[in-house]
Amino acid sequence: MPLVHSEMIEETSTLLLWKLTETETELRNNLGHGYNAEELQSISHPQKVREWLASRLLVKTLAEQFGIAYLGTHKDEHGKAFLINNDSHISITHTFEYVAVAINPYAAVGIDMEKSDEKLQRTSKKYLSAPEFTHAGNELPLLSMYWCAKEALYKLHGKKKISFKDAIYIEPFDANSVILKGRLTDEELIVSSDIYVRWFGEHCLAIAL
Structure with missing residues (x-):
């Protein structure tokens, strides 16, 4: 997987973005046994299998950069991914063409990447x-x-059951903005965040800290 972008954000979070080029067999061979086989077995679509394997391979690569012995990942009851036997926070996103991972040893991090598509207008x-x-x-x-x-x-x-429309608010910005301000409300809890935006062709990537 060719490395497309690497960046340290706010001196706490590291972002890696790789282009997905490998076959499923290549990804399995490179990853070895460092993944949750039960979770993978629940995925049937071949492209989704490639994306899942690629994301775990990138998590492994990033963890090892931090000197973390990679033993795989697990998900909590909300579907959020965590490293096994390590408290560093990770977030994963993947598209048909790219896979990206962020790691923050100190606090939660969230990442998403999407290709601009007319469905967002609809x-x-x-x-x-x-x-x-x-x-x-x-x-x-x-x-x-x-x-x-x-x-x-x-x-x-x-956490699940959060309304994007009613519970998450992004302050106004323009198309050239690289840092957005966001606020999530979950009952009495308010989470404020700086959200960093990067563009790679038609793909938008955002990382929340």
């Missing part, structure tokens, strides 16, 4: 509040940034 009322919807209009770059930022903040929080 569904924007489902994930944007009224002020956000007015601000974004029908501009696909803005809609992509809103979606990825909300998804990244959702993954940072790590």
Whole structure:
């Protein structure tokens, strides 16, 4: 998997982005036995299997950069991934073409990557509040940034049953913004976050800290 991008963000989180080029067999051979076989067996689509294997291989690569003995990952009851036998926080995202992983030894991190797609225009009322919807209009770059930022903040929080429209708010920004401000409300808990945005061609990547 060719490394596309590597970045340290806020001196606490490391981001790696790789382009997915390997076959399933190559990924399995490179990863060895460092993965949750039961979780993998629940995935049937061949492309999704490749993405899952690639993401775990990238987690392994990143963990080893930090001197962490990689023993695989597990998920909690909300589906959030964690390293086995290590307290560092990780977040994973993958698309048809890319896989990205972020690690933060000290605090939660969330990451998401999506290719700009017209479906974001068709569904924007489902994930944007009224002020956000007015601000974004029908501009696909803005809609992509809103979606990825909300998804990244959702993954940072790590709990299910959070409404993107009603519980996650992103402050207004422009298409050239590289840092967004986000707020997630879960009952009496309020999570505020800086969300860093990077573009790779038509793909938007957001990382919430």
